[in-house]
Amino acid sequence: MLCEEIMKISTCLCSLGCALLSLILAPTAAWSADREFRAGAFAQPISPTKFPAPVNGNMKGAFATSIHDPMHARCLALHDGKTEIVFCIVDACAIPRDVCDRTRELASQQTGIPADNILISATHTHSAAALTPLFQSAPDPDFVDALPERLAAGIARAHAQLEPAEIGWGQGSDPSQVFNRRWLVKPGEAYENPFGGKTDRARMNPGYQNPTVSRSFGRVDPAVAVLAVRSAADKRPLALFANYSLHYVGGWPAISADYFAAFAAEIGQRLHADDGRYANKPAFVGAMSNGTSGDINNVNFGGPPPGPRQPGEQIQVVARSVAEAALQAYGKIQFKSHVPLDVLAGELELEVRKPSADELQQARDLLEKTPKDSDGQYGSMPAIYARETVLLEAYPERVSVKLQVLRIGDLSVAAIPSEVFVDVGLDLKKRTPFAQHFTISLANGYNGYLPTAEHHQYGGYETWRARSSYLEVDAAAKITLRLIELLNALEKRKPQ
Numbered sequence: 395m396l397c398e399e400i401m402k403i404s405t406c407l408c409s410l411g412c413a414l415l416s417l418i419l420a421p422t423a424a425w426s427a428d429r430e431f432r433a434g435a436f437a438q439p440i441s442p443t444k445f446p447a448p449v450n451g452n453m454k455g456a457f458a459t460s461i462h463d464p465m466h467a468r469c470l471a472l473h474d475g476k477t478e479i480v481f482c483i484v485d486a487c488a489i490p491r492d493v494c495d496r497t498r499e500l501a502s503q504q505t506g507i508p509a510d511n512i513l514i515s516a517t518h519t520h521s522a523a524a525l526t527p528l529f530q531s532a533p534d535p536d537f538v539d540a541l542p543e544r545l546a547a548g549i550a551r552a553h554a555q556l557e558p559a560e561i562g563w564g565q566g567s568d569p570s571q572v573f574n575r576r577w578l579v580k581p582g583e584a585y586e587n588p589f590g591g592k593t594d595r596a597r598m599n600p601g602y603q604n605p606t607v608s609r610s611f612g613r614v615d616p617a618v619a620v621l622a623v624r625s626a627a628d629k630r631p632l633a634l635f636a637n638y639s640l641h642y643v644g645g646w647p648a649i650s651a652d653y654f655a656a657f658a659a660e661i662g663q664r665l666h667a668d669d670g671r672y673a674n675k676p677a678f679v680g681a682m683s684n685g686t687s688g689d690i691n692n693v694n695f696g697g698p699p700p701g702p703r704q705p706g707e708q709i710q711v712v713a714r715s716v717a718e719a720a721l722q723a724y725g726k727i728q729f730k731s732h733v734p735l736d737v738l739a740g741e742l743e744l745e746v747r748k749p750s751a752d753e754l755q756q757a758r759d760l761l762e763k764t765p766k767d768s769d770g771q772y773g774s775m776p777a778i779y780a781r782e783t784v785l786l787e788a789y790p791e792r793v794s795v796k797l798q799v800l801r802i803g804d805l806s807v808a809a810i811p812s813e814v815f816v817d818v819g820l821d822l823k824k825r826t827p828f829a830q831h832f833t834i835s836l837a838n839g840y841n842g843y844l845p846t847a848e849h850h851q852y853g854g855y856e857t858w859r860a861r862s863s864y865l866e867v868d869a870a871a872k873i874t875l876r877l878i879e880l881l882n883a884l885e886k887r888k889p890q
């Protein structure tokens with residue numbers, strides 16, 4: 395009897411114990427499943443197939459008749475068990491808002507990832523198939539129409555390749571490849587801008603050792619931010635997405651993804667990411683997103699012109715130099731098995747700098763009396779900008795600009811649909827509540843250059859009203875304020 399009682403009690407106790415244990419373990423299991431960090435990456439080919447292919451990036455519409463190196467959309471999906479975010483870095487000069495929105499919609503339908511959790515940006519290569527009308531270049535509508543499906547397929551593939559992963563980030567520095575391209579005009583050396591004015595005190599790309607300018611505006615951001623994931627199982631590198639504030643390099647008259655793709659290949663080689671050991675595994679994906687380079691290029695106008703170069707030579711020089719800085723940062727990364735992910739997005743209404751009725755009439759008059767070149771395009775800057783003035787008449791009085799901030803552990807990323815000046819990027823790095831920050835420009839749409847109000851006062855190419863520069867003078871200050879609000883809200887928000 396007694397022993398039966400004892401047996402009964404111990405059975406109850408052990409089932410109680412088991413119940414308790416499963417209660418303790420259950421959340422952990424749920425916690426660990428919920429907390430399993432995964433990553434997947436894929437480089438989606440997106441090169442044009444129809445030639446000649448219109449190319450963005452010049453004052454005159456240019457066409458590529460061949461491919462030097464292919465265009466890709468480099469996609470990285472990150473999942474913290476609850477939240478999934480995606481980076482989609484596209485080899486393009488600029489991507490219009492409607493293409494980004496359509497892509498996000500399709501990708502969200504295919505993967506279940508909330509559309510606002512997807513960041514799509516252009517690298518700003520100036521030798522890729524055009525996606526939006528810029529100056530006298532106009533895209534092939536068939537190429538543009540087909541792109542959202544292709545980009546969404548790349549995002550879906552990265553999502554499908556999610557695997558248990560570890561993540562880390564860091565920052566290197568390469569001051570050798572970035573130069574502020576805006577120079578201060580010496581008093582008495584005013585030059586005429588395309589609107590006939592002589593009040594610009596800044597001159598972009600003035601030429602080597604130009605005696606009419608005194609100094610460059612100087613500020614650059616040499617930071618090379620690195621975000622890397624590796625397989626939790628075999629530590630193989632899955633992807634390395636970097637960010638550097640350099641406009642582009644250029645140099646190929648054919649389709650080319652510029653130094654952004656050369657960097658991706660270079661960093662993959664240096665990480666031995668695709669050597670034979672991982673033959674049957676998804677390929678490593680390297681990527682370079684464009685930081686805040688609205689006024690930054692790869693040309694030192696303070697020095698003498700460089701000697702003769704082979705086409706594409708400088709692209710390799712920059713890719714190797716920046717890859718070295720990225721590799722050093724990679725070497726110091728503390729990989730983590732789990733970090734919280736989070737996203738906040740918002741819209742900001744901004745005014746458009748519309749031409750006045752007089753300016754419109756002047757522009758029409760000028761175009762009327764300006765013959766086009768034999769290629770059917772305008773060759774003079776006044777005519778090119780007069781054409782922009784007329785085209786801006788069709789623009790709305792205000793535009794809604796999409797802003798997005800992402801959290802990856804204590805790293806924050808801001809996405810801005812503009813060619814953002816370096817001062818804006820450096821200011822965001824100073825004011826973010828997170829430990830590390832980088833900004834991706836030309837993201838989620840294209841609203842032209844984003845100079846600070848101070849730079850608007852100095853004038854220069856990036857401020858000249860056109861479809862590549864039409865946001866109100868205070869746009870940079872308003873965008874920065876809104877992003878800081880979003881970053882603070884993100885920081886305070888407990889990750890889901």
Ligand SMILES: [Zn+2]
Pocket residue numbers: 518641813
């Ligand atoms: Zn640009």
